[in-house]
Amino acid sequence: MQDAFGLPQSLLVLGGTSEIALATARRLIARRTRTVWLAGRPSAALESAAAELRALGAGVRTVAFDALDPDSHETVLGKVFAEGDIDLVLLAFGVLGDQAHDERAPTAAVRVAQTNYTGAVSAGLVSARALQTQGHGALVVLSSVAGERARRANFIYGSSKAGLDAFAQGLGDALQGTGVHVMVVRPGFVRTRMTAGLPKAPLATTPEEVAAAVELGLRRRSEVVWVPGVLRVVMAALRHAPRGVFRRLPV
Amino acid sequence: MPAETVSVTGWGRTAPSAARLIRPRTYEEAVAAVRDCGVRGGIPRGLGRAYGDAAQNAGGAVWDMTGLDRIHVVDVADGTVLCDAGVSLHRLMEVLLPLGWFVPVTPGTRYVTVGGAIGADIHGKNHHVGGSFARHVLSFELLTADGTIRTVAPGTPLFDATAGGMGLTGVILTATVRLQPVETSLMAVDTERATDLDDLMARLTATDHRHRYSVAWIDLLARGAATGRAVLTRGDHAPLDALPARARSAPLAFRPSRLPPAPAGLPGGLLNRATVGLFNELWYRRAPRARTGELQPLPAFFHPLDGVPHWNRVYGRSGLVQYQFVVGHGHEDTLRRIVDRISAHRCPSFLAVLKRFGEADPGWLSFPRPGWTLALDIPAALPGLGALLDALDEEVAAAGGRVYLAKDSRLRPELLTAMYPRLADFRALRAELDPRGALVSDLARRLAL
Ligand SMILES: Cc1cc2nc3c(=O)[nH]c(=O)nc-3n(C[C@H](O)[C@H](O)[C@H](O)COP(=O)(O)OP(=O)(O)OC[C@H]3O[C@@H](n4cnc5c(N)ncnc54)[C@H](O)[C@@H]3O)c2cc1C
Ligand SMILES: NC(=O)c1ccc[n+]([C@@H]2O[C@H](COP(=O)([O-])OP(=O)(O)OC[C@H]3O[C@@H](n4cnc5c(N)ncnc54)[C@H](OP(=O)(O)O)[C@@H]3O)[C@@H](O)[C@H]2O)c1
Numbered sequence: 001m002q003d004a005f006g007l008p009q010s011l012l013v014l015g016g017t018s019e020i021a022l023a024t025a026r027r028l029i030a031r032r033t034r035t036v037w038l039a040g041r042p043s044a045a046l047e048s049a050a051a052e053l054r055a056l057g058a059g060v061r062t063v064a065f066d067a068l069d070p071d072s073h074e075t076v077l078g079k080v081f082a083e084g085d086i087d088l089v090l091l092a093f094g095v096l097g098d099q100a101h102d103e104r105a106p107t108a109a110v111r112v113a114q115t116n117y118t119g120a121v122s123a124g125l126v127s128a129r130a131l132q133t134q135g136h137g138a139l140v141v142l143s144s145v146a147g148e149r150a151r152r153a154n155f156i157y158g159s160s161k162a163g164l165d166a167f168a169q170g171l172g173d174a175l176q177g178t179g180v181h182v183m184v185v186r187p188g189f190v191r192t193r194m195t196a197g198l199p200k201a202p203l204a205t206t207p208e209e210v211a212a213a214v215e216l217g218l219r220r221r222s223e224v225v226w227v228p229g230v231l232r233v234v235m236a237a238l239r240h241a242p243r244g245v246f247r248r249l250p251v
Numbered sequence: 252m253p254a255e256t257v258s259v260t261g262w263g264r265t266a267p268s269a270a271r272l273i274r275p276r277t278y279e280e281a282v283a284a285v286r287d288c289g290v291r292g293g294i295p296r297g298l299g300r301a302y303g304d305a306a307q308n309a310g311g312a313v314w315d316m317t318g319l320d321r322i323h324v325v326d327v328a329d330g331t332v333l334c335d336a337g338v339s340l341h342r343l344m345e346v347l348l349p350l351g352w353f354v355p356v357t358p359g360t361r362y363v364t365v366g367g368a369i370g371a372d373i374h375g376k377n378h379h380v381g382g383s384f385a386r387h388v389l390s391f392e393l394l395t396a397d398g399t400i401r402t403v404a405p406g407t408p409l410f411d412a413t414a415g416g417m418g419l420t421g422v423i424l425t426a427t428v429r430l431q432p433v434e435t436s437l438m439a440v441d442t443e444r445a446t447d448l449d450d451l452m453a454r455l456t457a458t459d460h461r462h463r464y465s466v467a468w469i470d471l472l473a474r475g476a477a478t479g480r481a482v483l484t485r486g487d488h489a490p491l492d493a494l495p496a497r498a499r500s501a502p503l504a505f506r507p508s509r510l511p512p513a514p515a516g517l518p519g520g521l522l523n524r525a526t527v528g529l530f531n532e533l534w535y536r537r538a539p540r541a542r543t544g545e546l547q548p549l550p551a552f553f554h555p556l557d558g559v560p561h562w563n564r565v566y567g568r569s570g571l572v573q574y575q576f577v578v579g580h581g582h583e584d585t586l587r588r589i590v591d592r593i594s595a596h597r598c599p600s601f602l603a604v605l606k607r608f609g610e611a612d613p614g615w616l617s618f619p620r621p622g623w624t625l626a627l628d629i630p631a632a633l634p635g636l637g638a639l640l641d642a643l644d645e646e647v648a649a650a651g652g653r654v655y656l657a658k659d660s661r662l663r664p665e666l667l668t669a670m671y672p673r674l675a676d677f678r679a680l681r682a683e684l685d686p687r688g689a690l691v692s693d694l695a696r697r698l699a700l
Pocket of ligand 2: 040066143187
């Protein structure tokens with residue numbers, strides 16, 4: 001069960017090797033979390049992530065999960081929920097893609113969209129139904145500022161996050177009064193392997209800061225969380241900037 | 252029976268969960284509800300005054316017992332009442348006071364049910380002389396997981412598991428309770444100030460036994476030499492001859508007044524260090540240094556907060572946490588350290604209450620034990636609160652103390668067995684009585700009760 005501060009005792013990570021998700025898991029294990037499921041594509045990295053969390057004192061299991069195979073989601077996630085209540089589902093999988101390449105390779109672009117958007121629609125709906133049946137829990141969705149307004153530099157990724165973000169907000173509204181809390185997290189540039197090699201953006205943040213923001217958002221039962229918090233204001237301004245101006249901004 | 256899926260919280264309005272709310276109007280309906288509880292079970296609920304998740308059951312059923320609200324027999328000669336578990340203490344006072352009887356134990360609010368009073372085995376300002384509520388219960392009828400109704404007498408394992416058992420042994424349907432005779436509905440109250448925590452403990456230790464009711468309000472925002480400064484209010488039911496002549500014609504009148512409720516949707520942050528600090532300062536200054544025999548209406552003495560319905564809304568969206576613990580005599584240093592830590596953290600708490608408990612009660616999970624109990628309300632949004640309370644739990648557990656389950660919404664489950672040594676017996680009894688887990692709550696899931 002979540003406690004008065006929204007801290008979960010059990011956690012299911014979708015995208016079990018995500019650096020942001022693992023920073024969040026470490027933080028939550030230091031608080032109340034005792035049971036962790038890492039769902040992801042089977043790999044050595046997934047197993048070593050599990051071992052790392054186990055060393056912190058949690059019971060950790062891994063489960064094979066592929067965002068690109070929505071037909072399997074019901075079965076895979078159903079098995080996890082059948083083992084016991086999940087207090088927090090952290091939807092963390094996602095791919096950045098390679099914008100320049102993907103513009104010329106539409107099937108690659110589609111994979112970005114299918115991972116970040118349709119894969120999340122499927123996993124999000126399956127998780128939401130299970131949470132609703134147990135009558136409690138939180139679904140935390142890692143969206144991105146990139147979805148707030150599509151940029152020339154990464155609109156394929158950005159549009160997939162825009163779809164995910166809109167989906168998650170609507171799902172949150174649909175789940176009002178069901179005991180299930182949906183929280184959309186919109187980080188800016190986070191230094192992880194996803195962004196390794198990219199030029200550092202302004203207001204860059206760390207997985208640990210995202211984790212701290214998730215914990216705070218759970219306590220406040222926030223519906224949307226920006227990391228860092230000033231991005232809320234920055235993006236409000238950018239969202240209303242005229243197209244011609246926005247195009248020329250160095251963002 | 253009609254069931255509606257609703258979001259449910261305790262009085263602290265934290266950690267909501269959804270459940271099918273069912274309101275049995277007859278014992279047969281209650282039996283049917285327990286029999287058909289489904290895979291996620293059910294839990295009885297009274298007036299929802301437990302602060303945390305004790306009367307919630309995510310994904311399952313919550314049985315609202317306030318539909319069973321008949322007072323069956325009042326024995327005016329012997330001073331006992333037989334009533335349904337859904338009857339509130341408020342209702343009992345309305346009916347019994349004019350007859351010259353009062354409830355044996357009342358908490359800081361009248362809006363609790365008899366079922367909730369037994370389920371949490373509540374204590375009042377008279378614990379040091381009268382013990383907990385269940386000590387005054389002569390018997391009750393319990394609907395257990397198998398759908399049968401058993402009559403349960405004090406001194407049996409089922410009684411002691413149910414008193415303080417947080418609704419997890421079954422649904423109490425009726426109870427017979429021994430009452431307290433009174434000549435008037437007024438209280439004769441002595442008030443005094445204590446300048447700091449040591450002064451307060453000394454006063455309580457020296458003279459508590461002279462008063463039937465005793466409690467102290469502590470200013471936890473005071474620091475330095477004033478840390479733990481307090482106002483003691485102690486009293487007893489006023490005898491008839493203490494009343495002025497004009498009041499003697501209706502000595503047992505009971506007319507509590509209520510203000511309009513606090514509005515819904517208030518923003519958080521209204522209760523901050525500045526507003527609460529000012530309130531505490533005024534409260535302390537307003538209290539007389541020493542005054543004896545002041546006549547107060549019963550609600551003013553016992554239930555000042557009941558004057559503002561839904562006052563918990565003032566804490567805004569993130570709600571409030573109440574922290575209440577007890578440490579035994581001889582552990583005054585722990586109490587001092589905890590008060591210091593709370594003061595140092597600047598918790599905006601305007602309801603901190605210190606009381607000396609008497610003898611421990613027989614309930615396996617009953618909270619009271621001889622020593623000092625401190626209770627405080629804190630906005631759940633206060634930064635660092637979770638970690639602070641975790642640290643206080645460690646102190647409490649190390650001193651052999653415990654926190655109160657009826658108030659809890661955040662305890663670390665690992666500490667529970669140290670705090671409640673009879674937990675193993677409780678679990679064993681539940682396993683035998685309720686093998687399929689028909690009775691279950693969010694509290695039970697969170698703490699593995
Ligand atoms: C302002 C305020 C002041 C308070 N002061 C005190 C105090 O001074 N001393 C004290 O001890 N407590 C105090 N409390 C706590 C309160 O007395 C207890 O939480 C009490 O149990 C609430 O009763 P309820 O009818 O609202 O029960 P609920 O909060 O609805 O339920 C509490 C527990 O009792 C169980 N329960 C309810 N009905 C039944 C039933 N029919 N059969 C079996 N189990 C049942 C529930 O399952 C649950 O575990 C205070 C609370 C408030 C809000
Ligand atoms: N880093 C940032 O700057 C930033 C900013 C805003 C939002 N975000 C979002 O935050 C989330 C986590 O990002 P991160 O920075 O932690 O990146 P990361 O470490 O690269 O994690 C991405 C995760 O997605 C998983 N994944 C990718 N494709 C998958 C598939 N088909 N099926 C299952 N899992 C798949 C990866 O698993 P494998 O190990 O199997 O590849 C990995 O666990 C992402 O949704 C990302 O879009 C990141």
